[in-house]
Amino acid sequence: MNLSNILSETNIVLGVTGSISAYKSLTLASRLTQLGANVNVILTEGGSEFITPLSYRTITQNPVVTNSFDVNSAYSVNHVYLAKKTDVVIVYPATANSIAKLAVGICDNPLATTILSTTAPIIIAPAMETNMFENSITQSNIENLKTRGFHFIGPDAGHLASGALGLGRLTEPEEMLGHIQFILGKTRGDFSGKKIVITAGGTQEPVDPVRILTNLSSGKMGYSLATAARDRGATVTLISAPVSLSAPIGTTIHEVKTAEDMLKSVHENIKEADAIIMAAAVADFKPTNSVGKKIKKSDDNFTMRLSPTSDILKSISDTKIIKVGFAAETDNLIENAKSKITSKKLAMIIANDVTIPGAGFGSDENQISIIDQDLNVESLPLNSKYEISHTILDRLLPLLQRFK
Structure with a gap:
């Protein structure tokens, strides 16, 4: 398994039931396949009324299961083979009827028999009219399955097939993808059980x-x-200053504005953490006295005095937590970063030159050097910030294993 992509080489059963929103499952199947997953689609009779098996076969390059008694199937015994092979089962979309059958163990199609035969995580994404979803019978069925370990994602509120507005809309494919990655990470990831605070x-x-x-x-x-x-x-606990980004699904976010706000939030959230990664760009100075009304251009004698803000990493005295810092510099990159790793007692520091074209602030890519406690320097080439993040985590993991 490629740890920088939890979906790589993952075996996934994608169950599609009879909902008008079944068309979204084509997008999800495509995204999962693009990310390296081996996707096997089980299409119920109702699902095949909306999407043809050929569509899924073309996207996934795998046969599509539609009939438990198909002797020409590529699988020996469909539900047994797929149930043992799969790493996760996703029902997307799941109708009220399919949820009800699962809740009482009715196995009258290959999807239901696969789900009852597997020990893999099961993720259900409901899609139905509001009254059907809110009906006490449906809610009881959902609660029954939740107590048995099923994961439910959605539904969302929005326009429904009937033209009404309400709760019951299928979760969008990209959001669903985030939930799948989160759930798989908990069962397959090498950081499972670790608590990380990131700013x-x-x-x-x-x-x-x-x-x-x-x-x-x-x-x-x-x-x-x-x-x-x-x-x-x-x-993951994410402490974020104002940004134009959506919080990653499955993380707990705390929004702050000032350096003082971030300092307070960090200390509130690191009590049980294994590590903190201080990626935020915290202001070094703040106005000594913030003015309560707008400063006018006519105030030509206005002078602003600045005071230093608190050094958040330096303020963390708990030696049980591993501290990782960042140093965004314009010159003397390595020297400046090395001085910080010593003065702030860091396990390592990530140094980046923000003047490099295509790297640093605002870019989707970065070019960094990782400096450890012994002041060894590992310089990395320009890469996506997501891939660089995995390299940083690769270096952090042995420290967590050594000191925890």
Whole structure:
């Protein structure tokens, strides 16, 4: 398994039942396949009324199971073979009828028999009209399956097939993908059981009600780290300054603005953490006195005094938590980073030159050097921030195993 992609070489059973939203399962099957998963589709009789088996076979390059008694199937005994082989079963979409059958153990199609035969995680994505979903019978069936370890994702609120607005819309494929990665990470990831706090974004220090002191950090590095750690099974707490990014599914996010806010949130959330990765660009200075009203251009004698903010990593005295810092520099990159690893007592520091074209703030890529406690330097080529995040986690994992 490629740890930088939890879906690589993963065997997935994708069950498709008879809902108009079944068309979205083609997109999900395509995304899973693109990410290296081996996808086997089981199409119920109702599902085949909306999408043909050929569509799934073309996307996944695998035969599609539609009939438990198909003697021409590539699988020896469909439900037994797939149940043993699969790493996860996903029912997307799941109708009220299919959920009800599973809740009472009715096995009248290959999907139901596969689910009852497997020990792999089972993820159900309901799709139905609001009244059907909210009906006490459906809710009882869902609760019954949840107590048996089934994972339920959605449904969402929005436009339904009837034209009504309400709860019952199938979770979108890209969001579903995040949930699948999160659940697989918990069962297969090498960070499973580890608790990681990650900070991201650039803090904002108020000058007056309409102005702030901030920096160019987009938060992409921190969010990539949070996504990668989640994909590898870590329990991730993301402490984020204001950014234009969505929190990775499966992470717990705390939104802050100022350096002081972040300091407080970090100390509240590291009590049970194994490591903190300080990827946020925290302001070094703040206005000594923030003004309560807008500063006018006519105030030509205005002078702003600055005071240093607290050094968050230096303030963490708990020796049981592994501290990883970041150093965004414009010159003397390695020298400046080495001084920080010593003064802040870090396990390692990630140094990056923000003047390199295509790397650093706002970019989807980065070029970094990793410096360990012994001041050894490992320089990496330009790569996506997500892939770089996995390299950082690769270096962190032995430290967690050694000291925990």
